[in-house]
Amino acid sequence: MSHGIHFLTDKRVVHAMLRSARPAAGDLIVEFGPGQGALTAPLSRTGARILAIERDPAFVRRLERRFAGQVRVVHADLRDVPLPRRPYAVVANVPFAVSTALVRRLLHPTSPMTGADLLVEWGFAVRLARSCPRTAEEAGWAASYAIRVAARVPAASFSPAPRVDAAHLVIRRTTTLSRPVRDLIRRGFAEPRLPIAAAVGEIHPRRRAHRLLTSTGIDPPTPISTLTAPQWNRLATALTVNS
Numbered sequence: 259m260s261h262g263i264h265f266l267t268d269k270r271v272v273h274a275m276l277r278s279a280r281p282a283a284g285d286l287i288v289e290f291g292p293g294q295g296a297l298t299a300p301l302s303r304t305g306a307r308i309l310a311i312e313r314d315p316a317f318v319r320r321l322e323r324r325f326a327g328q329v330r331v332v333h334a335d336l337r338d339v340p341l342p343r344r345p346y347a348v349v350a351n352v353p354f355a356v357s358t359a360l361v362r363r364l365l366h367p368t369s370p371m372t373g374a375d376l377l378v379e380w381g382f383a384v385r386l387a388r389s390c391p392r393t394a395e396e397a398g399w400a401a402s403y404a405i406r407v408a409a410r411v412p413a414a415s416f417s418p419a420p421r422v423d424a425a426h427l428v429i430r431r432t433t434t435l436s437r438p439v440r441d442l443i444r445r446g447f448a449e450p451r452l453p454i455a456a457a458v459g460e461i462h463p464r465r466r467a468h469r470l471l472t473s474t475g476i477d478p479p480t481p482i483s484t485l486t487a488p489q490w491n492r493l494a495t496a497l498t499v500n501s
């Protein structure tokens with residue numbers, strides 16, 4: 259078996275993922291790395307359209323046979339497969355080695371992804387959901403998505419068990435960043451000690467910028483690099499509503 263393949267065997271985790279994602283008829287759900295179909299099978303019964311992207315040709319053949327007419331199975335690498343242009347959600351037990359590459363694609367500012375329920379390495383999930391983004395890219399993610407760890411998933415929930423526990427990571431889009439907000443985040447991290455009021459003041463008159471910040475619970479002199487994820491999220495939503 260190739261490195262990084264850990265089949266999900268705990269049915270409670272499967273149910274928790276589906277309960278959280280709530281796929282409905284007409285939704286488009288993308289599953290990355292379906293493997294032997296632990297998540298694909300319950301997904302296929304929801305009435306949603308399922309697109310399953312798998313790199314291993316042997317799994318692809320078996321999935322195509324098992325889910326013929328129910329699931330669209332694509333033989334491709336998740337790192338470069340073209341992703342849907344229409345809104346979609348993701349449910350996946352992600353290979354740990356490619357989690358970062360996948361998250362970067364899914365949370366890109368122009369991504370139409372509306373939400374994701376992912377099983378990822380515990381440490382990776384905690385870093386992603388951390389309360390203080392350290393880079394412009396992370397701040398952009400925090401600004402446009404609510405990201406939280408829903409549960410710790412013990413290594414024993416998989417076969418073979420990975421070396422470390424996993425997490426059920428829940429990501430939900432809260433706003434789509436306008437270009438001025440994306441520019442604000444990028445410029446801000448180029449000058450991390452810049453007060454947030456000065457950055458917002460570049461896209462709104464000063465008094466309006468102050469009002470906007472205080473109404474979202476942010477102290478105007480706060481250096482941009484110390485804003486927390488919820489503050490980025492509230493600020494981006496307020497800036498989008500007021501743009």
Ligand SMILES: C[S@@+](CC[C@H](N)C(=O)[O-])C[C@H]1O[C@@H](n2cnc3c(N)ncnc32)[C@H](O)[C@@H]1O
Pocket residue numbers: 262263264265266267290291292293294295296297311312313314317334335336337350351352353354356
């Ligand atoms: C952790 S296993 C999960 C299998 C299944 N979803 C489950 O939960 O039991 C990861 C799956 O991702 C596939 N995979 C690994 N790297 C991939 C890549 N770069 N692109 C697409 N699939 C990949 C593996 O072949 C395997 O089926």
